[in-house]
Amino acid sequence: MCGIFAVIGAENAAAELYVGLVHLQHRGQDAAGMITFDFSEPDSGIKISKDIGLVSNVFNDTKLLNVNGQMGIGHTRYPTVGVGDVKEVQPFFNRYPDGIGLAFNGNVVNYPVLKEKLRQRRVYLSSSSDAEVLLEVFGDSYGKDARDGVDAVYAAVRKVYDEAIGGYSVVVVIANKGIVAFKDPNGIRPLIMGEKKAKGKKSYAFASESIALSIQxxxxLRDIKPGEAVYVDKDLKVHSKVLEAGKPAPCVFEYVYFSTVESVYEGRPIYEVRKRLGEELAAKVKKHWPDLDVDVVIPVPDTSRAAANSLAKALGVPYEEGLIKNRYIGRTFIMPVQKIRENAMKLKLKPIDSVIRGKSIMVVDDSIVRGTTSRRIVELLRESGAKKVYFLSTFPPIRNPCYYGIDFQRKEELIAHGKTIDEVEKEIGADRLIYMDVEGLQKAVGTEKLCTACVTGEYPTTTEHAKELTSLRRKHIAQITSKC
Ligand code: SF4
Structure with a gap:
């Protein structure tokens, strides 16, 4: 996942990056960083600050935010490659050519292959991050291009498209030149552009989610198109071109889980989509299980709240808050290893006995990935005296890995992989497990032009090198786990 933000033309780029990153914190809790550039000091205007931790911890010193600078890029990390080391914290920066910084959200599927190619060319890589490889590919082409400005930028983005397979949204800062933003040819990961006019001045910004822009x-706002590169130069002139248009395949999981409910993705408000997910599920329940004795519908906070509410309305059943989230524990799904996730789960949810005791509970969650959370929720509800527990997921069974920036790249960690719904139901201990289906999901979102590979196994890109990526991830996870 990860969150990225870029700005040019701001009075204080660092302050806008900070606010943007805070509003993208839910996309990655592991590390944060930013690079800013001050046009009034072209020879020494680059400032880089990054570290492990939440945005508010990394930038807890106001001196870091009071640096002069009109453009910059920032990143919040959710690791899908690498060992969680400080050396992997984005943005990455190369002094040659011109001074280029890069941050991205996603995954480069053929990362191990590209890394090896660079090694053979005797390029020194200082980390296990695919962001560093993207920066090398971009910078190599940009540095060799005799042209300046937009043509050199387009050539460098084209080079990335030629070399890197995967799902990636990228922001680049080129010292004293401008900001570049681009999406992979299938547009798998989100990237949105905004424009602001204040005190007669214009500025542009790019973010993984619309809320990080609109709040400022x-x-x-418009979504960057699949295969499109946008370059905003130092005079704030906007250049844009679709360089390689593939079949659009935006990640459907953004609607269901990742994006925050206040955001708008591809023109669709996430909140409205989640409400429709609840209605679709209700229609399925009415059709297949009309006699289910449900006393109360409760959400698993916070992501599934809108869906649970609309489902309850459609079924004519009371809606209550039966589980309360400990606000000091982050999103357990985006924690890097299972051991940490399991420990966090014990601290995360607390039941309200008066809502649950003696009742048949319909509990709604956004999805079931590894089953850790679902199993614990069913246990909690039973311990609190639930008569029956019906578990509903607004996302269909996840049976295939994601190679595009979500950390389930290994089949063996997916609870539904190789299992029937009845088997998963048994494993999580529910009295009934009801999943959304692909048709209902597409109907709720309002389009079929989506990536649904983790459900259907139909990937929008070649997965030729996925095996190497998966075995590298296994190695890295083992390294992280041994440190825990
Ligand atoms: S495989 Fe699933 S999680 Fe990954 S990009 Fe596609 S829809 Fe999103």
Whole structure:
């Protein structure tokens, strides 16, 4: 996952990056960083600060945010490659050519292959991050291009498309030149552009989610198109071109889980989509299980709240808050290893006995990935005296790995992989398990032009090198686990 933010033309780029990253914190809790550039000091205007930790911890010193600078890029990390080391914290920066910084959200599927190619060319890589490889590919082409400005930028983005397979949204800062933002040819990961006019001045920003822009007064939001590169130069002139248009396949999981409910993705408000997910599930329940004795519908906070509410309304059943989330524990799904996730789960949810005791509970969650959370929730509800527990997922069974920036790259960690719904139901201990289906999901989102590979196994890119990526991830997870 990860969150990225970029800005140019701001009075204080660091302050806008900070606010943007705070509003993207839910996309990655592991590390944060930013690079800013001050046009009034072209020879020494680059400032880099990054570290392990939440955005508010990494930038807890106001001196870091009071640096002069009108453009910059920032990143919040959710690791899908690497060992969680400080050397892997983005943005990455190369002094040659010109001084280029890069941050991205996603995964490069053929990362191990590209890394090896660079090694053979005797390029020194200082980390296990695919961001560093993307920076090398971009910078190599940009540095060799005799042209300046937008043509050199387009050539460098084209080079990335030629070399890197995967799902990636990228922001690049080129010292004293401008900001580049681009999406992979299938547009798998989100990237949105905004424009602000304040005190007669214009600025542009790019973010993984619309909320990070709108909260700072950015308007005219539009999603960057699949295979499109946008370059905003130092004079704030916007250049854009679709360089390689593949079949659009935006990640459907953004609607269901990742994006925050206040955001708008591809023109669709996430909140409205989640409400429709609840209605679709209700229609399925009415059709296949009309006699289910449900006393109360409760959500698993916070992501599934809108869906649970609309489902309860559609079924004509009371909606209550039966589980309370400990606000000091982060999103357990995006924690890097299973051991940490399991420990966090014990601290995360607390039941309200008066809502649960003696009742048949319909509990709604956004999805079931590894089953850790679902199993614990069923246990908690039973311990609190639930008569029956019906578990509903607004996402269909996840049976295939994701190679595009979500950390389930290994089949063996997916609870539904190789299992029937009845078998998963038994494993999580529910009296009934009801999943959304692909048709209902597409109907709720309002389009079929989506990546649903983790459900259907139909990947929008070649997965030729996925095996190497998966075995590298296994190695890294073992290294992280041994340190825990
Ligand atoms: S495989 Fe699933 S999680 Fe990954 S990009 Fe596609 S829809 Fe999203």
């Amino acid at each position: 007064g950015y308007e005219n």
